[in-house]
Amino acid sequence: MTFWGALMRNGVYQSVSTTLFKSQRRQFWILASVPLFWIFFANLGPILEMFWIGFLDSYPPKVGHEPQFTLANWAAFFQDRVFIIPFFRTLAFSFIFTAITLLITYPVAYFLAKHVSRKNQLLFLLLLLIPFWVGEIVRTYAIMILLGNNGAVNLALKSLGLIDRPIPFMYTGFSLGVGIIYLTALYMLLPLYSALEKLPDNYLEAAADLGAGAWTRFRRITLPLSREGIASGCTLVFLISTGYYATPVLLGGPRSTVFAETIAGFFHVAGDQWPMGAAFSSIMLIATLGVTGLFLKLMGRDGKGMMR
Amino acid sequence: MTRNTRILMSVIYWAFIVYLFVPLALMVTMGFKDSKFIGFPIRSWTLDWYATVIQDTEVLSVFGYSMTIAIATTILSLIIGTWVAVFLGPNQFRGKAIIFALACLPAVIPGIISAIALRIFARLIDIEPGMFAIILGHTVHNVPFVALVVMARLSTQPKSHIEAARDLGADSIVAFFRVTLPYLKPALIGAGIFCMLLSFDDFVRAFFLGGYQPTLPVLIFAKLRSGMSPEINAISTIVLIMTAILGLWAERSMRRLNKGS
Numbered sequence: 001m002t003f004w005g006a007l008m009r010n011g012v013y014q015s016v017s018t019t020l021f022k023s024q025r026r027q028f029w030i031l032a033s034v035p036l037f038w039i040f041f042a043n044l045g046p047i048l049e050m051f052w053i054g055f056l057d058s059y060p061p062k063v064g065h066e067p068q069f070t071l072a073n074w075a076a077f078f079q080d081r082v083f084i085i086p087f088f089r090t091l092a093f094s095f096i097f098t099a100i101t102l103l104i105t106y107p108v109a110y111f112l113a114k115h116v117s118r119k120n121q122l123l124f125l126l127l128l129l130i131p132f133w134v135g136e137i138v139r140t141y142a143i144m145i146l147l148g149n150n151g152a153v154n155l156a157l158k159s160l161g162l163i164d165r166p167i168p169f170m171y172t173g174f175s176l177g178v179g180i181i182y183l184t185a186l187y188m189l190l191p192l193y194s195a196l197e198k199l200p201d202n203y204l205e206a207a208a209d210l211g212a213g214a215w216t217r218f219r220r221i222t223l224p225l226s227r228e229g230i231a232s233g234c235t236l237v238f239l240i241s242t243g244y245y246a247t248p249v250l251l252g253g254p255r256s257t258v259f260a261e262t263i264a265g266f267f268h269v270a271g272d273q274w275p276m277g278a279a280f281s282s283i284m285l286i287a288t289l290g291v292t293g294l295f296l297k298l299m300g301r302d303g304k305g306m307m308r
Numbered sequence: 309m310t311r312n313t314r315i316l317m318s319v320i321y322w323a324f325i326v327y328l329f330v331p332l333a334l335m336v337t338m339g340f341k342d343s344k345f346i347g348f349p350i351r352s353w354t355l356d357w358y359a360t361v362i363q364d365t366e367v368l369s370v371f372g373y374s375m376t377i378a379i380a381t382t383i384l385s386l387i388i389g390t391w392v393a394v395f396l397g398p399n400q401f402r403g404k405a406i407i408f409a410l411a412c413l414p415a416v417i418p419g420i421i422s423a424i425a426l427r428i429f430a431r432l433i434d435i436e437p438g439m440f441a442i443i444l445g446h447t448v449h450n451v452p453f454v455a456l457v458v459m460a461r462l463s464t465q466p467k468s469h470i471e472a473a474r475d476l477g478a479d480s481i482v483a484f485f486r487v488t489l490p491y492l493k494p495a496l497i498g499a500g501i502f503c504m505l506l507s508f509d510d511f512v513r514a515f516f517l518g519g520y521q522p523t524l525p526v527l528i529f530a531k532l533r534s535g536m537s538p539e540i541n542a543i544s545t546i547v548l549i550m551t552a553i554l555g556l557w558a559e560r561s562m563r564r565l566n567k568g569s
Contacts, residue, residue: 021479028401034395039407039411042414046429047413047417050429104320115317115318130552135510137525137528137529141335141536142332235416240416242418243418243512245423246529250533260419263420263424264516288418
């Protein structure tokens with residue numbers, strides 16, 4: 001109280017304040033300064049820089065060698081199956097994982113939004129949220145313990161007498177899928193929940209009164225009205241699941257190498273493989289944003305408010 | 309909705325909850341196993357692995373390192389994120405949609421690409437891999453989350469609050485600190501704890517932006533690659549408990565936000 005009062009009465013502060021806020025225009029630009037700087041410097045800058053490095057023949061610059069412009073890094077991608085296969089595998093995996101996540105979480109979100117009483121919804125939601133606060137590595141490790149040869153699933157199957165030898169779940173596309181879905185399901189669940197929660201109950205009641213069966217009501221009312229949630233959820237899960245690195249390293253095997261591992265390889269090898277890694281990252285960024293852009297267009301809305 | 313589908317859906321919900329909790333529960337259990345080998349069945353139990361962790365100076369120093377990064381990241385993210393929200397929330401101008409999309413960009417870019425881009429960028433602006441690079445990377449990633457939470461809170465603030473302050477003689481700065489900021493407090497607490505969790509748990513950025521000193525997730529990753537051991541379970545369990553406490557605290561302050569404090 002006294003501090004702010006004193007500040008307002010302080011002569012130096014008063015003159016600074018009046019100069020700063022002399023006009024609406026000036027006030028707008030002062031307010032805009034830090035956000036605009038941050039958005040262009042920290043959000044856009046690294047991406048543009050990455051694209052640019054992809055066109056250089058060597059980086060970081062070596063002594064006595066000016067980096068030359070080249071397209072070789074981009075061309076290399078299309079010339080080697082070692083690169084192309086993980087790339088399309090990553091897109092296919094993410095696509096499949098997204099679809100499965102949608103199928104699993106839709107009933108969960110619907111149950112939560114429509115069948116749990118208002119009073120209990122927060123509690124039920126919290127139960128879903130808690131595991132997702134735990135970090136990527138810890139949760140990946142938990143899946144390793146679940147699916148390992150001496151893991152819980154194999155132990156359970158063995159004690160039930162269903163198998164003699166453990167099933168090798170680990171280091172396959174299956175274990176990777178279980179892990180990725182475990183990590184990303186929340187990004188599907190929350191948008192679906194908030195879309196379904198807004199769906200008025202009386203729409204469904206009206207449809208039922210007019211003789212629509214359960215399947216018709218779902219297809220004609222629930223599904224179209226939760227479209228926005230589906231679009232946001234799928235977009236988020238697809239984008240995020242293509243970006244995991246540690247999880248594929250720990251849960252995947254030689255037959256499920258993803259593109260993130262390919263990219264990381266260029267940065268772990270000492271030397272100047274950076275430009276190729278940068279070009280490959282750019283290709284992946286363009287591809288993933290392209291796929292989601294197309295998807296959102298098909299779903300009939302633009303990218304605006306994706307985060308909401 | 310027929311009775312059967314209702315029952316089916318509640319079964320799916322509970323099955324999903326089991327899917328979420330069982331792996332974590334197994335991981336916690338394994339931390340008490342009296343054997344070096346990870347795997348079932350567990351025949352005898354011990355607390356020794358926790359004793360090992362508490363006496364492990366490397367783990368403790370890494371813990372402190374991660375905590376320092378998380379706190380610095382949170383402070384920076386809150387300042388920048390709030391500023392972005394105060395700018396983007398109430399102001400209308402041409403190109404706002406694009407600026408908004410760019411502001412959200414780091415939250416949706418695939419993790420590995422974001423990490424690589426920041427690694428190259430850190431080299432460009434001459435930041436050595438290490439603590440400052442990680443703080444920069446985490447702040448870039450966290451600012452959109454803070455901005456979105458604060459914008460949501462700002463949109464519920466009555467215009468009359470600011471007008472009253474201005475009528476009473478406050479200028480923009482004083483009005484912000486005396487009126488808007490207290491109004492934003494629950495959102496800031498929630499967003500801040502969320503930032504700490506994001507930073508503390510992040511692997512991919514810390515892995516590519518870090519120097520020789522690992523953060524906690526990077527250390528766990530390195531230990532895992534050289535073999536599973538119940539010591540990792542003990543570390544993970546401690547992290548898990550801390551995370552759950554922080555998360556619940558964040559949730560509580562966000563809840564108060566919805567009720568309108």
